[in-house]
Amino acid sequence: MLLRLDDVARTIGDRTLFAHVDLEVHAGDRIGIVGPNGAGKSTLLALADRRDPPDHGHVIVPRNVRVGMLRQEIDPRRATSVRDEAATALAHLDALEAELRQLEAQIAASHGEVPELLAERYDLAHTRFEHAQGYAREARVDAVLEGLGFDADARARPLSSFSGGWLMRVELAKLLLAEPDVLLLDEPTNHLDLPAIQWFESVIANFRGALVVVSHDRTFLRRHVRRVAELDGRGHFDLYEYDYDGYLAERERRRAELLARKSKQEREIAHMEKFVERFRYKATKAKQAQSRLKAIDRIERIEIDDEGPRGPRLRIPDPPRSGRLVLQLEGVGRRFGDHVVYRGLDFQLERGERVALVGPNGAGKSTLLRIAAGTLDIDEGRRTTGHNVEIATFAQHQLEALDESRSVLEEIAADARMADQPRLRGQLGAFLFSGSDADKRVAVLSGGEKARLALAKMLLQPHNLLVLDEPTNHLDMQACEVLEQALADFSGTLLFVSHDRSFLNAVATRIVEVLPGSVRSFPGNYDDYLAKLDAERSKQPPRPPTQPGDGAAPAPARLTREQRQAERNRRKNLERVRRKLERVEQEISELEQEIEGLGHQLGAPEVCRDAARVQEIEARRVQLRGETAAHYSEWEQLASEVEALEDGAPAATA
Numbered sequence: 001m002l003l004r005l006d007d008v009a010r011t012i013g014d015r016t017l018f019a020h021v022d023l024e025v026h027a028g029d030r031i032g033i034v035g036p037n038g039a040g041k042s043t044l045l046a047l048a049d050r051r052d053p054p055d056h057g058h059v060i061v062p063r064n065v066r067v068g069m070l071r072q073e074i075d076p077r078r079a080t081s082v083r084d085e086a087a088t089a090l091a092h093l094d095a096l097e098a099e100l101r102q103l104e105a106q107i108a109a110s111h112g113e114v115p116e117l118l119a120e121r122y123d124l125a126h127t128r129f130e131h132a133q134g135y136a137r138e139a140r141v142d143a144v145l146e147g148l149g150f151d152a153d154a155r156a157r158p159l160s161s162f163s164g165g166w167l168m169r170v171e172l173a174k175l176l177l178a179e180p181d182v183l184l185l186d187e188p189t190n191h192l193d194l195p196a197i198q199w200f201e202s203v204i205a206n207f208r209g210a211l212v213v214v215s216h217d218r219t220f221l222r223r224h225v226r227r228v229a230e231l232d233g234r235g236h237f238d239l240y241e242y243d244y245d246g247y248l249a250e251r252e253r254r255r256a257e258l259l260a261r262k263s264k265q266e267r268e269i270a271h272m273e274k275f276v277e278r279f280r281y282k283a284t285k286a287k288q289a290q291s292r293l294k295a296i297d298r299i300e301r302i303e304i305d306d307e308g309p310r311g312p313r314l315r316i317p318d319p320p321r322s323g324r325l326v327l328q329l330e331g332v333g334r335r336f337g338d339h340v341v342y343r344g345l346d347f348q349l350e351r352g353e354r355v356a357l358v359g360p361n362g363a364g365k366s367t368l369l370r371i372a373a374g375t376l377d378i379d380e381g382r383r384t385t386g387h388n389v390e391i392a393t394f395a396q397h398q399l400e401a402l403d404e405s406r407s408v409l410e411e412i413a414a415d416a417r418m419a420d421q422p423r424l425r426g427q428l429g430a431f432l433f434s435g436s437d438a439d440k441r442v443a444v445l446s447g448g449e450k451a452r453l454a455l456a457k458m459l460l461q462p463h464n465l466l467v468l469d470e471p472t473n474h475l476d477m478q479a480c481e482v483l484e485q486a487l488a489d490f491s492g493t494l495l496f497v498s499h500d501r502s503f504l505n506a507v508a509t510r511i512v513e514v515l516p517g518s519v520r521s522f523p524g525n526y527d528d529y530l531a532k533l534d535a536e537r538s539k540q541p542p543r544p545p546t547q548p549g550d551g552a553a554p555a556p557a558r559l560t561r562e563q564r565q566a567e568r569n570r571r572k573n574l575e576r577v578r579r580k581l582e583r584v585e586q587e588i589s590e591l592e593q594e595i596e597g598l599g600h601q602l603g604a605p606e607v608c609r610d611a612a613r614v615q616e617i618e619a620r621r622v623q624l625r626g627e628t629a630a631h632y633s634e635w636e637q638l639a640s641e642v643e644a645l646e647d648g649a650p651a652a653t654a
Contacts, residue, residue: 001024001025001026001062002025002026002027002029002061002062002065002067002181002182002209002210003024003025003048003059003060003061003065003067003182003210003212004023004024004025004058004059004060004061005021005022005023005024005044005047005048005057005058005059005060006022006057006058006059006060007020007021007022007056007057007058008021008022008044008047008054008056008057008058008059009021009054009055009056009057010040010043010044010047010054010055011055016235017039017040017043017231017235018039018040018043018044018231018235018236018237019056019235019237020237021044021057021237022239023229023239025182025210025212026210027181027208027209027210028208028209028210029210029211029212029226029227030210030211030213030224030225030226030227031210031211031212031213031225031226031227031228031229032213032214032215032221032224032225032227032228032229032244033045033212033213033214033228033229033230033231034214034215034221034228034229034230034231034247034477035230035231035232035233035476036232036233036432036476036478037446037448037449037474037475037476037479038233038446039231039232039233040231041186041214041231042186042214044231045069045184045186045212045214046069047059048067048069048182048184048212049067049069049184050067051069061182065181065182066178066180066181066182067180067181067182067184068175068178068180068182068183068184069175069184069185069186070168070171070172070175070184070185070186070188071171077159077160078158078159078160079158079159079160080158080159081155081156081157081158081159082145082150082154082155082156082157082158082159082162082170083141083142083145083155083156085159085170085174086141086144086145086170086173086174086177087137087138087141087177088174089173089174089175089177089178090137090140090141090177090178093129093137096125096128096129097129099125100122100125100126100129103118103121103122103125104122104614104618106118107119107122107611107614108611108614108615109611110611111611114610114611114614126599127599130596130599135595135625135628138629139629140177141173141177142155144173144176144177144203145173147196147199147200147203148169148172148173148192148196148199148200149166149169149192149193149195149196149360149361150169150173164191165190165191166191168190168191169191169192169196172188172200176203179209180209181209181210182209182210182211182212183207183209183210183211183212183213184212184213185211185212185213185214185215186213186214187214187215187216187217188200188213188215188220189215189217189220189499190473192499193359193360193361193499194358194359194360194499194501195360196360196361197217197220197499197501201220201223201224204224205223205224211224213225216472216475216476216477216480216500217500217501217502218244218477218480218500218502219500219501219502221244222243222244222245225243225244226243227239227240227241227242227243228240228242228243228244228247230247230251255304258302258304259304261302262302262304265299265301265302269296269299272292272293272295272296273296275288275289275292276289276292276293276296280293313430313482313485313486314427314430314431314459314482314483314485314486315430315486315489316459316462316486316487316489316490316492317460317461317462318462318491319390319462319463319464319491319492320388320390320462320464321351321388321464322351322386322387322388322389322390322464322465322492322493323351323386323387323388323389324350324351324386325348325349325350325351325386326349326350326351326353326385326386326389326464326465326493327347327348327349327372327383327384327385327386327389327465327495328347328348328349328382328383328384328386329345329346329347329348329371329372329381329382329383329384330346330381330382330384331344331345331346331380331381331382332344332345332346332347332371332378332380332381332382332383333345333378333379333380333381334367334371334376334378334379335379340517341364341367341517342364342367342368342517343380343517344381345368345381345518345519347368347372347512347519349372349465349493349495350493351386351464351492351493352491352492352493353493353494353509353510354487354488354490354493354494354496354507354508354509354510355494355495355496355508355509355510355511355512356496356497356498356504356507356508356510356511356512356526357369357495357496357497357512357514358497358504358511358512358513358514358526358529359513359514359515360515362516363514363515363516364514364516364517365497365514366469366497368514368519369467369469369495369496369497371383372467372495373391373393373467374391375393385465388464389464389465390462390463390464390465391463391465391466391467392458392459392461392463392465392466392467393458393466393467393468393469394454394455394458394466394467394468394469394471395469395470396451396469396470396473398454398458399447399450399451399454402442402450402453402454403442404441404442404443405441405442405443406441406442407438407439407440407441407442408428408433408437408438408439408440408441408442408445408453409424409425409428409438409439411442411453411457412424412427412428412453412456412457412460415457415460415461416460417461420460420461424460425438427456427459427460428453428456430456430482430486431452431453431455431456431479431482432452432478432479432482433449433452433453433456446474447474448474448475448476448479450474451471451473451474451475452475452479455471455483459486463492464492464493465492465493465494465495466487466490466492466493466494466495466496467495467496468494468495468496468497468498469496469497470497470498470499471483471496471498472484472498472500472503480500480502480503483503484502484503484506484507485506487507488506488507494507501526504525504526505525505526505527506525507525508524508525508526509523509524509525510522510523510524511524511525511526511528511529513529570645573645574642574645577638577641577642577645578642580638581635581638581639581642584631584634584635584638585635587631588628588631588635591624591627591628591631592628594624595621595624595625595628598617598620598621598624599621601617
């Protein structure tokens with residue numbers, strides 16, 4: 001047992017967030033905590049991290065167990081570089097290396113007669129340092145930061161030059177480098193782009209410790225969670241010994257069972273009430289009537305949410321019909337200062353398409369989205385909208401534009417037409433603002449609630465082109481499912497950016513991959529896009545895209561002579577770089593074996609007592625570590641070349 005929550009409870013004011021929480025975490029566990037926004041998921045993680053004591057119960061962590069939690073705060077004004085900040089996670093190795101240097105100095109000062117106790121201390125410290133991969137710590141820091149999207153230049157920049165989302169990546173890097181026994185993660189994929197999410201998932205798949213995660217990323221939960229803990233928002237905690245899909249099925253089964261029990265209870269109560277109403281004033285039956293009346297009062301009523309597990313539905317009003325061509329960009333260029341984002345960009349959008357833009361952060365997705373929406377001017381080329389096109393946009397900055405002095409109902413009513421007034425509460429209900437929630441002040445809403453309100457306002461009016469930037473950010477799973485169903489049924493045209501892979505698969509009919517300065521189009525949803533990329537790498541024919549109404553996949557286009565020659569060059573260069581990569585890997589392995597062998601020599605008593613020999617070995621080890629670091633740099637460059645060539649980059653780049 002690595003961590004145990006024993007009858008834990010937390011109350012805020014007169015509201016019980018959760019009570020009677022019993023949870024044991026064992027080595028290798030993969031536990032997902034789910035529930036609506038405000039149910040207390042992040043609070044429960046904080047209690048598990050022992051940052052806050054519970055109001056009731058105990059949090060038990062054995063003495064030698066290390067618990068690490070992804071923290072949501074970091075000082076954005078710090079001048080520390082990204083690399084130096086991430087390396088603080090390995091500060092214990094710096095202290096251990098300093099101890100080694102001190103012991104080496106004492107050995108050197110012994111003039112050939114090394115005390116046995118000193119030799120043992122050195123051997124123990126040296127073994128600990130090597131076991132913790134101390135000599136490779138710089139390479140580890142760089143590898144983790146690179147996986148999270150920090151290139152060499154970004155790693156050297158100060159923290160103060162990054163936005164909050166990138167600072168969260170630094171915190172995640174520190175946590176992954178620390179390698180705790182229990183990893184507590186609060187929405188770890190929120191600030192990652194899709195390539196970084198894929199890298200992060202590969203790390204999690206190989207993580208040997210236990211994982212407890214709060215996430216609204218359904219794809220992440222499906223891939224990595226084996227047990228599900230649910231906070232229902234009414235103070236109840238339930239543990240499901242299933243993976244995420246099994247949890248959904250079991251939750252629905254339990255709900256159906258509860259509905260049947262509730263129906264039976266209501267029939268029994270109605271029968272008793274009828275008896276009381278009929279006989280309470282009849283002398284011969286009055287005593288029995290009173291007894292049944294008391295029995296009714298003692299019954300603990302079964303309560304169930306009004307909405308089923310699928311939640312409410314939202315219907316976006318049918319927009320006016322646009323022309324077939326909704327948007328066309330021809331030869332578009334856009335730069336920011338000296339940085340050219342696009343030059344000669346061609347892109348078009350047709351009526352009824354639901355197009356998702358994907359690619360790494362900084363490639364130009366948001367720029368393309370803003371150009372398409374008409375909110376960002378272009379430097380060259382032409383932007384044309386089709387006949388009768390009406391555009392509505394959603395971006396994260398619109399959350400800040402909400403009037404915090406208004407109630408939720410007043411805010412949505414402020415921009416509504418007179419004809420929309422009767423359905424405002426229904427619109428809010430579809431976005432999970434039910435009953436008294438509509439009277440809440442905007443100022444007290446969480447980030448997820450503000451996002452729901454901004455979406456409810458935008459979708460109130462019929463527009464035939466919706467341009468959405470991360471519409472599911474901050475939404476809980478129920479709100480995501482409501483929105484994705486509504487957009488999948490939407491009869492207009494959709495252009496959006498999202499890192500939610502379940503959302504991409506449910507909504508998109510075409511994926512546009514945005515890379516620095518260029519775009520590529522792929523029919524189908526996100527899984528179809530990944531399959532096409534895999535097929536390109538392995539040169540196998542891809543599966544046909546899963547678009548509604550699709551027939552057989554079209555035959556692949558015939559390659560030109562120039563394209564065939566370019567492909568031959570690419571394969572030739574790929575094979576050459578792979579051979580170089582294998583050679584460097586072999587040399588690194590030989591260097592590390594030699595370093596390890598010298599380390600074993602230092603542990604020998606006869607060597608420890610010979611100061612000259614110790615100095616000779618240490619000098620050689622320093623030389624070998626320098627050579628190893630250089631080889632690692634060469635390896636990283638070659639690995640990047642291989643990846644670029646496998647992705648189909650031009651042969652000239654090799």
